Amino acid sequence: MEEKEIVEQTTDTENVETQTTEENVEGIELTDTSTTEEKEPVEEKEEVKTFTQDEVDEIVKRRLARKEREYQRELSKYKDTDNVLRSTLNLKDGDDTNVKLREYYEAEGVDLPEAIHSGYSSRDTEVLAKSDAEEIIKEGFDSMMEEAERLASIGYNNLNERDKIIFATLGDKITEEKDKTELRKLGAKDELLHDEDFNNFRKQFNSNVSIETIYGLYKNTQPKKKVENPGSMKSSTTSSDKDFYTFEEASRLTDDDYKNDPNLYKIVERSAQKW
Numbered sequence: 584m585e586e587k588e589i590v591e592q593t594t595d596t597e598n599v600e601t602q603t604t605e606e607n608v609e610g611i612e613l614t615d616t617s618t619t620e621e622k623e624p625v626e627e628k629e630e631v632k633t634f635t636q637d638e639v640d641e642i643v644k645r646r647l648a649r650k651e652r653e654y655q656r657e658l659s660k661y662k663d664t665d666n667v668l669r670s671t672l673n674l675k676d677g678d679d680t681n682v683k684l685r686e687y688y689e690a691e692g693v694d695l696p697e698a699i700h701s702g703y704s705s706r707d708t709e710v711l712a713k714s715d716a717e718e719i720i721k722e723g724f725d726s727m728m729e730e731a732e733r734l735a736s737i738g739y740n741n742l743n744e745r746d747k748i749i750f751a752t753l754g755d756k757i758t759e760e761k762d763k764t765e766l767r768k769l770g771a772k773d774e775l776l777h778d779e780d781f782n783n784f785r786k787q788f789n790s791n792v793s794i795e796t797i798y799g800l801y802k803n804t805q806p807k808k809k810v811e812n813p814g815s816m817k818s819s820t821t822s823s824d825k826d827f828y829t830f831e832e833a834s835r836l837t838d839d840d841y842k843n844d845p846n847l848y849k850i851v852e853r854s855a856q857k858w
Contacts, residue, residue, distance in 0.1 A: 643710050679741060712748035720756055727753050762794045769798055787834040796841060803855035828854045
């Protein structure tokens with residue numbers, strides 16, 4: 584009797600455990616209570632590096648310098664050929680072998696193919712040319728003059744695009760250095776050449792008017808302290824028919840005008856005080 588009760592009790596306990604397990608299983612299926620959620624991968628943004636124009640120019644310059652060295656190594660193979668052709672055609676130092684060779688054969692009636700260009704883009708040519716000019720400028724004024732005179736002896740129209748840029752860059756720098764020298768003699772600072780007001784004033788004059796003359800007139804347009812005049816400063820020996828010039832009239836005068844009339848500068852100087 585007791586055994587029967589124990590068996591029934593055991594059976595009931597198994598049923599309860601089974602039911603509880605099934606309920607738990609069903610609960611998991613119906614209500615997903617899993618605490619581990621899969622996170623979506625976060626996409627990391629790559630930092631974009633930016634460059635200044637100077638940095639870009641430097642990168643391009645280095646790349647072109649490598650290309651230039653390779654070109655020079657290849658070109659060295661043909662140095663002897665160039666010497667033979669120059670001797671045969673009686674070329675001078677400033678003559679371009681390719682140009683003269685083409686002229687010779689075209690005069691003979693030979694139909695030649697179009698000239699092969701360097702392969703550099705306009706931007707590459709400009710960067711290389713300015714880099715070459717900078718190296719020459721670093722060597723000093725004498726080197727600038729020597730190279731500018733060499734290029735001038737060839738003739739501007741005979742220069743390739745790269746040499747034209749070098750020539751123009753050196754020309755601007757030579758002019759700037761000469762202007763600095765003249766301004767220093769007059770007690771002016773180098774910074775004046777970069778002064779916007781002065782440059783706007785200078786643009787009104789002919790290119791052949793010296794910077795000394797322009798600076799002298801410019802000074803008189805600047806505010807200054809009033810000075811007591813002890814007496815009349817008007818010259819009785821003035822050879823000019825005018826005693827006043829407008830700004831437009833003065834800007835058309837040349838250095839020759841000032842040389843031919845010694846009193847002209849003083850008249851324009853006095854006139855400038857009223858502009």
